[in-house]
Amino acid sequence: MMDHLKQYIIHSTSFSNNKPLHFLDVPLSEQLNIAALIKNNQGVLLTEWVAPNQTTKSTHWFTLYLLSDASIYCVQSPLKQTRPTILDLSSQFPVCNRLQRAIYELTRIPTRHFKDKRYWLNHGYFPLGILRDNGSTKPARTLHYAFKKVTGDGAHEIPVGPVHAGIIEPGHFRFSVVGERILKLEERFGYTHKGIHQLLKNKYIEDASTLIGRVSGDSTVAYALAFAQACEQCRGYITNSNVILERNIFLERERLMNHIGDIGAIINDAGLPALQSSFSCLKERLLRYNAHYMKHRYMMDCITPFSQNMRLSHTPLKSMITELIEIEKELRSLHKIVETHGGLQDRLQTTGIISTEQAHQLGLLGLTAKASGIDLDIRCLPPMDGITPNFISARTTITGDVAARVEMRFKESFDSINLIRKFIKQLEANTSLTHDHEHTLPTKIGIGIVEGFRGPVTVIVSLDNNRVEWCHFHDPSWQNWLAVEYAIFNNIVADFPLINKSFNLSYSGQDS
Amino acid sequence: MWQLTKNIIQQLGRKRPRLFPQLISPARETRANGDQRGALHCSPLDSPAPLSPLQAAEISYFKSKIQTETLIPSHDNIQQIGAALSTKIKKQFNRALSIRLVDAGSCNGCELEIQAINNPYYNIEQFGIHFVASPRHADMLLVTAPVSKNMRDALLKTYEAMPFPKLVIAIGNCAQCGGVFKDSYAILNTVNEVIPINYIIKGCPPTPIDIMSGILIALG
Incomplete structure (x- = not known):
């Protein structure tokens, strides 16, 4: 397989902490074979997008893959000058159905032989092709969105949303049920589409960094870090290792607080609000410490490209260690309660199952995939030079139900605590380090991939002096929303909030 | 008929017994004072503040009389x-x-x-x-x-x-x-x-x- 891919490699480089990244240039028709090949080798599609190439004045189609043998492949193909089209990869990676629809709405580049003509992000309130360089847009049709019907004796539909009952984001769910049992769930999103792709064009790098931190408020560090990595790669700028460590501390803190909040929310939906309040207290404590160290409760705008970070001095690091000891102690006692609470486990186990086979077929990412037994974590990809140590050990659970996802969140939380401790130790050992940064060869496009708390957050950027020429970002929620549709099958309607919460996916991240 | 129902409702309203008045009253007082209730399941960010007489009284209503968790000091x-x-x-x-x-x-x-x-x-x-x-x-x-x-x-x-x-x-x-x-x-x-x-x-x-x-x- 590698030999087949190798013939197309135009150049190989590395991104954050020396992880291998290969750029491939292939003819358009070869993309289908490569997708199939990667799927067979347990790889996943991270994202696909279309972008103009200023030097050759042509448009390129990019697909980005993460392979289980620890490498990342960015495959690009030039498109025809007149009436360009891309190919349908949805038979290999089902998420492409939604991505291709979104690509058509933003760039007016259609997919060959693709039957699904329904709009995904565009609900008919703005023109199609907004990202085109020559500005040739086309008015959108305002058509009724046709959900796939389930017919039969007693089958009926329950529409939910876009405004939901709780304090959550907007999205529409269409359930087809018989009695209480759910036969099918179909999602419709795009309600929080804010046109960020277009806003990012020609923005100054600092402004773009602020904006991209608001794609999804709960993963703000992951997005800002991915953007910073992408920009630095583009310029051939190697960040000082202390800055990298500090950024990773922010990232792990974000993961920790989100996982703790999510476990609490899942437990609340299972009917134990008293236990949830313990988790929300823990989360609030982390938030207050964040405000104390980083001047912002969610660490927004703490990371900007080219090392201009919020810096951590010696005192916060010391108090962070004592803080983490307290948090870990409490989290361990809460973990014990969750594990041994019969009524709670009865509700969580065998609810909303995603099998390993399904997870592979759907190409799931991040925490959802790990709970179903697929361990693909950007943090533990082995480095190309073999020097930088692996950050975390492989950890998975295989049952793929709500209980597995709760268990994974606990595991990742404890991992994060250990990681932060490790980073602090390294930071303290590195105090004598004086050199600021180094330079390598700049690249045409920069790719930043960061393991956010939901999964890998991807940002691809092309710079023009100190402005962003174009930028593409991708949230793992795109892939993982598919899992909700499958996990809900044959469960009862009353379990939907619990199952949905166990994934806790971003609406804003997938719509933006 | 309507008059009868109304009477019954009024009667019920008047005669509604106050169950465990000692349990209800401190809660009402705390709410009026703006004290923090429902905060039993957490531990403090700072060192725990000494219990006010009211909080101590509240705890004493629980049967075990053992304080398992401390209240959050209010901001x-x-x-x-x-x-x-x-x-x-x-x-x-x-x-x-x-x-x-x-x-x-x-x-x-x-x-x-x-x-x-x-x-x-x-x-x-x-x-x-x-x-x-x-x-x-x-x-x-x-x-x-x-x-x-x-x-x-x-x-x-x-x-x-x-x-x-x-x-x-x-x-x-x-x-x-x-x-x-x-x-x-x-x-x-x-x-x-x-x-x-x-x-x-x-x-x-x-x-x-x-x-x-x-x-x-x-x-x-």
């Missing part, structure tokens, strides 16, 4: 704002203010902080504010901005479904001018373009204290 700001809130809500809304939240396209940051005001540190329910699932039950609408064009209709329908007085508070820097998303093709720059708003709570995202004091200001 001065929260208690001040909270006391002002509960007096206002008592007067204007007959002790309970119902809020409906609509995410009109925000980045999710504001939602996190609104979830945070329900946690035991702030516990906004103790001041008589609670979040409801339907706009038909709501006195106040919280809108997290910016308003995306795709959410415009849903926001308008939610507003129309509310009973009067239809108080509206917009949350976030994006509410006034679009914030970082200003002039995007997919959003409306102000919430005011869709529905009339009473007050904007600024911040990106505003802290829970900001949100609480914002609600206080909006109540007039």
